[in-house]
Amino acid sequence: MKLFTSKRQRFYTRALQSFILLALFFVPMLLNAAPPTRGVITGKVVTNDGQPAQFATIILDDKKTIHVNKDGVYRIENLEAGTYNIAVSFAGQEPQTKTVEVKTGETATADFALTISAQNLNEVVIIGSKYSVAARKKSSTASRLPLNYLENPQSYSVIDKELIGEQMAITLEESFRNVPGAVPAKTGGGMPAFASRGFYNTENLRNGMATNLKTGIDLASVERVEAVKGPSSTLFGGPMVAFGGLVNYITKKPYQKFGGEVSYTAGSFELNRLAADINTPLNDDKTVLFRINLAAQNKNDFQDQGYGSTLVVSPSITYLVNDKLTFHFDADIQTFKGTNNTAWTTTSGVKATSLDQLKLDFKRSLIDNSFVSNQYSKSYIVQAEYKMSEHWTSQTNFSSSSGGYNDLNYFYQFWTSDSTVARNVDVFAPDKTNRTEIQQNFIGDFHIGRFRNRVVIGLDYLSQYRSYKYRRELMDVVNINQPIPSIRKEQLDDRLSQNSALASNATSRYKYYAAYISDVFNISEQLMVMASLRADRINSQGTYNWLTQVITPNTNYNQAALSPKLGIVYQPVKDKVALFANYMSGFNTQTPALNSDGTVVSAKPKYGNQWEGGVKLDLLQNKLSATISYYNIGVKNAMRLFTQDSKSFYAYDGEAKSKGVEAEVIGNPFAGFNFVAGYGFNENSITKAASNVGKSNIGTPKHVGNFWASYALLNGGLKGLGFGAGAMYSAEAYVDAANTVTMPAYTVIDATVFYNVQQFHLGFKANNIANKKYWVSDGFYSHPMATTNFLATIAYKF
Structure with missing residues (x-):
């Protein structure tokens, strides 16, 4: 079978081969x-x-x-x-x-x-200087290079464990509220999602590697969360990247002494949660280190129906072979049993212009607790890090991530008019996915003459698999102004037994092969440039339809993509003020289309290309960090349907645009006082498509703001007592692609009180103090969010 059938594809193949050969040729030279x-x-x-x-x-x-x-x-x-x-x-x-x-x-x-001592030092950090770390925002995974924030010519945000702990956040999407311009959400299946720069992302990286989750992400094992802004395919590939940004969460690693923490949390909606973090060396010379994070949680939904039980097991091992070679292994296993988020949308029959005009009781779910889903996510990573010389490090990564629904039932509910709702149940039984990734990085930090270079040269292989059975069942249409009948899982089972036909029963496989290089070159101590390039070859092995017993037409194909990234940083005041600009590219694969006349349209990858420029500040001896940037993202090669001579045709020439401004300020101006604030403005629209030209993407507000501040007493009889409060604001956003119905704007206010004394930590938090009724979107559906609720925690550290 020919891998490529066109001259352009053969060119990309030769380019990829040449790229790999050049990389392998230059590595030995650069080592010297x-x-x-x-x-x-x-x-x-x-x-x-x-x-x-x-x-x-x-x-x-x-x-x-x-x-x-x-x-x-x-x-x-x-x-x-x-x-x-x-x-x-x-x-x-x-x-x-x-x-x-x-x-x-x-x-x-x-x-x-x-x-x-380390213990007392940790107490000072927890209650007095927690954001000094966040203000630095140094992240080697954001660029895969040893760069500090001022040296990186792009924007990213870091939410560290201290801020996560103070806000008593439990799930990954809760941490997104600290990212400027981001709007947190959940998918219908419960996975975390967020809108950034006019686009939605429902994928997440773990320790820089691909995941394939089918549950939410519990923060029990998370050290920090990184939100990298803009299309970032150059270093992270296509499947995990949205054009507005990506999320990479870093897990906790073992350390060289015995210690840990156990905690219990209780709260509204019958929340009960136990968590433990235990670390210990496994041998006398402390070269084999072990850490495990555990969590078990039960919680009801804020609405009249809905509940969930979560279990988390996350072990990790570090083996320090010698001063040059280190092995890391970590696993993250999460299970969920309960009901899923109710997904809502509107149809053309709705005359209301905002969801709050639809007069259904906000706490009425229209579902039933008998619709139980069983979901799991399993992720394993093995890393070998070898210091080849003073200037070069080899990093070899292997990741296997799988997720599935053994029996997923979630309600997809249509407003068919202002008073009627069609209750649909989406059934996945089962749905299994897997991503396996192998990655090799050579990371260098060296000088050629007086010029410093920081380089990463990498190879990346990703295999992706999905096998699922799916059916949507319309249960009934109810009038909210009349008595609404109950609905039970047994009714669904009866219908499925009478008609077991499936809408989909398919298996698909993809393979991605890539090589990339990125170099940050210091022209001087204050001026540096970045040049990066990635070449991908994508092989879709087809989607096998088990209903027809054949491969779905046009799903067996090959594509190639090039993703450049360029940047420049100038520091007029060294290590304090940085002017930066970048050009970045991201891509998503697309399937060839079949026209109504039987002709096949070859697909192109859909690209998002960003121009960004801004200013970064690091002032007051790292106690105040600020960033402001302007970005402009253009999307091209989107699939577009059009009609000609009463026949339907496809073209890959659709376009969209998104532009805006983001700002972030993080500070620890004096001991005990900390704050983080962010703002995002975005305008996005579809500029060339079959329909909805000039319309905005679903769930993407123009204005988003976030703020959190805290103060802790560092001396006196009440030493360790602290207070925190914050808010998140989102302007209205559209529920539907036609932009006829909106989710109303909202401001959610939270507050916390905490007390650290010796080895104990006490915390109390009130969420949504003003009892705001609001909705969020995952880019497809809207979801109602919890009203006022409280939680309290007690933790013991050892």
Whole structure:
């Protein structure tokens, strides 16, 4: 079988082959690149009990500030020969200073030991300086390179475990409320979703690798959440990327001492939750480390029907073979049993212009608890990290992620008029998915002459599989102004037994092969450019229709895609002010179409291309971080249906656009006080399509704002007592593609009180204090959200 049948596809094949050969040719050469000709200062900061002080700040000659990594290590490069003053600072600690002499071509060492223990240090972080980490927003996974936020020519947000804990967030979508311009939601099957820059994303990466989840994502095992803005296929491929951005959540890793936390949470709607985080070395020399996160939760819905039980098991192991080689293994297993979100939409028969004009009791669900679904998600990652030299690291990743519905029943409810609702049940029995990914990265940080280069060269293979049986059953049409009959799962079972015909019963398989390279080149210490390129070859092995016992026509195909990424950063004030701009590309595969005259239209990948520019600030010795950016995203090659001579034809020339402004400010201006604030403005529209030209995408508001602030007492008899409050605002957004019905604008206000004393943590939170009735969208359906509710937690740390 020929893999490519056109000249363009053969060109992409040759380009991909050449790209791989060039990458393999240059790696050995780059490994021998000239070392820096200037000096280096490195060191480690520890607590008085020998643990890494991972939140410490290093100050060079009262000018340059950097932060130690998770191991307490710092490194300052490209220094001229001479004498320097190095200081280490931390909230609540007196600064320590050392004088260091730097010689050309040599590495000087300056280690520090704080006068505080790791446990007490952690208490200070939790109640006094939690956002100093978030303000740095350093993330190697956002760019797959060792870049700090000011050096990265794109926008991203980080929600760390301290902010997650203070807000008492339980699910991934709750954390999205801290992302500027983002609107959190859930799909009909309960998976997290969010709108960003005019587009919806229902996929999530875990530790930079593809997932394939069929449950929600519990935050029990999550260290931080990263939201990378814009189309990011260059480093993350096509299947996991939406044109408005992607979400990558980083899981908790083992550390070199025994410790952990157990907690119990209770709240409204009969919420009961137990969680545990246990860490321990498995051998005396602490080279084999183990950590496990567990959670079990039961909760009812805020409406008259609906409930769910969640179970989370997330073990992880780190094996430190030697100072060069490390293995990581982690798993995340989550199960859900209960009812699913009710999905709502409208039809042309609705005359109301807003959902709040439809007079159904907000707490009336029109479903029944007998419609139980069983869902699971399993994700496994193995990583080998090998330090090849002082300047090069090899990172080999393997990931297997599967999810499924053993028996999914969720209500898809149509407003057929202002007073009538068609109750449909979507049945998946079963639906099984899997993604397997193998990834090899070579990450370099080296100098050629005086020019610093940070490079990642990677190969990526992704295999994707889905097998499902599906049917939609119209149960009845009810009038909300009259008595509404109950509905039971037994009624559905009776109908299925009388007519077992399925709408779909199919299996599909895809394979993606890719190579990519990204280089950040320092023209000077203040000016750097990024050049990146990814080449993908996509092989769809067809969708087998078990009803007809043949492969669905046109589903067996091949495509190729190129995804460039360019960026520039200029820091007029080094390490404090950065001007940045980027051009980024993302793609989604599309299936060839069959015209009504029998001709086949070859498909092209759908592309989203972004231009973005803005300013980043890091002020007050890393206590205030701010970003403002303008973006413009153009979509091309979307499938478009048109009619000619009474026949239907397809073309891949549809277009859309999205533009806007985003701003974010994170601060810890003085000890104990922290805040995070964000704002997003977006305008998006379809510019070339079969219908709805000029209309906005479903569920994408023009204005979104978020704010959270907290204050904790660091001294006195009430030391450890703190308060937090915040709000999220969303302007109105459309429910339907024709833009005739809206979800009303809303402002949701939350508040929390917490108290940390010795090894105990107490917390109380009120959600939606104003009892706002509001809806969110996942890009397809609308979902009603919970009214006022409360939760309280007690935790013991050891």
